[in-house]
Amino acid sequence: MRDTEEYNKTDTAGYLDMDLLRFSTAGSVDDGKSTLIGRLMYDTKSIFEDQIEAVEKSSKSRGDEHVNLALLTDGLKAEREQGITIDVAYRYFATPKRKFIIADTPGHVQYTRNMVTGASNVNLAIILIDARKGVIEQTKRHSFIASLLQIKHVIVCINKMDLVDYKEEVFEQIKKDYLSFDAKLEIPDIRFIPISALNGDNVVDKSENMDWYKGPSLLWTLENVQVASDRDLIDGRFPVQWVIRPQSKEHPDFRGYAGLVSGGIFRKGEEVVVLPSGFTSRIKTIETMDGELQEAFPPMSVAMTLEDEIDISRGDMLAKINNQPTKGQDIELMVCWLNIDPLKLGGKYTIKHTTNETRAIIKEVKYKVNVNTLEKQEQDKEVGANDIARITLKTAKPLLYDAYRKNRNTGSLIIIDEFSQQTVGAGMII
């Protein structure tokens, strides 16, 4: 057993060295997702007295039996009235070991867009299953999206174990069902934890009600899962975001290429190629306001200066000479459609990819994926809201890209409707 008081310590000495884990939570309506998040925040003392008081008051006025922890996370008026979560909400909590950012995404069928959005930046996904219901359509959908987004770690929480008398057989059966389905997915690290979010079993502390479960609690798992190696430290990719030119008395000739390192490690003095022009130069300095750096790695924001004067602007990319991204205009990708207006075959859209922007035409819909069976649908090619499809498009100018599987930053793009300006599609390059 661990003492939850541990999180109440005011010792903050280690704070500066804390690590960051971003994770998403997905489940169906009434899976107890909001309760689980409320529980994690409550038990790690991340909730303040005035928040608890407000929730106690609302619980009472709604006639709830318990203090309804779910109310802590249901933010908008409409949701409180309907008792559902309608958009991605972000939550924060910390333990002495890690700081956590939760992307809390709703589980309704029509809100795949939110799950994709919430999960696009995470290291890990928690998928909730109601122990009484087992693996259902939405479990499969969520798992497929996690796999599609290349989330490397999934924790399947089998919740409401208290309502099935904490029976091991129930847990084992659901685990088996999940794994038979999961064989078709690409998730390297899957763990299963039996919990009761309502009672706190196996959430922060190991449960005494489930002696048969030998694994760690959910919080222990979240604190200890290794995610650092999930980053791409091999392929040097530096999309230029902004050119810093002070033209001041102190810095008359300074020309810094500012951006976020999207892959690989860049070192001072190293030879780089500027794309798409193909000119090569050496990194003269790696600048930050705190001083020069010897090297820069993901996800650092820096500014680089080069030995040679080359014309470089936003949308260009610095890469290693012997390891360059693909350059091309015919792009094949998996797309998740986010808008009510369906994808228009032959239609023109704006594309945002790294720091680049261009126009593109949708050339072909190869197939749609039935997210419940993972089967390809080659007949019905109408791609509407929440559909996932394999498509090809042709861009007006070449993109500098990698496969999404290799690099999330250089392999992802968004599709924007040219009239409404809405983000209508999320693409993962194959």
Next chain:
Amino acid sequence: MSSYNLSHLDQLESEAIYIFREVAAQFEKPVILFSGGKDSITMVHLAQKAFWPAKIPFPLLHIDTGHNFPEALEFRDNLAERYKVNLDVGLVQDSIDKGTAAEEKGVNPSRNTLQSITLLEKLEEGQYDAAFGGGRRDEEKARAKERFFSHRDDFGQWDPKNQRPELWNLYNGKKAPGESFRIFPISNWTEMDVWQYIKKEKIALPSIYFSHQREVVKRNGVLIAKSPYNTLLDGENYEEKTIRYRTLGCMTITGAVESEADNLDKIIEEVAAARQTERGGRADDKRSEAAMEERKRQGYF
């Protein structure tokens, strides 16, 4: 050998810098909304880091309710000079004089709702198409769903159901004429993160964040400072207390906390042990549970 890990504060800093640069590239005329509080001071510091050694390529815009702490105004003017940025001030009084805003009645009239009016007027007058705010998602429930790039219609209003999905680090700042964006570079920071960062970066703050003596009156559980804008009710008295502020706003509504914390370490210790959210001391959020959401819809930061 280095393990190539960034601490969570370094990651948050990098994310914020990325947002500043993205806005500089995607918008015509961005502006930093400067409230004078620690979050907006932190924002200015991050903006400086994003463009160093160049100057911050945006002006600051302060909406002055006329009920500000004098210490905060003095700090503001010094800061603008230190960072060599232009400071644009919008006076709520001007909106009242013009007749576009009307003063609230009562003993501690808040000009908070009026701020939105002056803000929208200033944004239109300056033709600013993106306004940075220091809002954080941990502050309040309605903010938990806020985007980094928050779309506003041509009335400056926020529609929570019509926000664009934000994926990876691809931000869509496209808009129709008249529409604009609010940008929140420190969305993912918590109060603790901000304090730790202020300490790590040695960022200067207005003196009223630190423990000092002040005459205050306790009203509805909130300690309100003595000021020319506040009237005592029957039976109320000012008392001198050792207090500090966790957040800065109008003198009429910003609650003080009793505190001996006179340096950053003590403040951080206090934040870690705090039992109330920092907005807990703000009477404006207490008016109704959905108060913040309503104000956001109307164009509040």
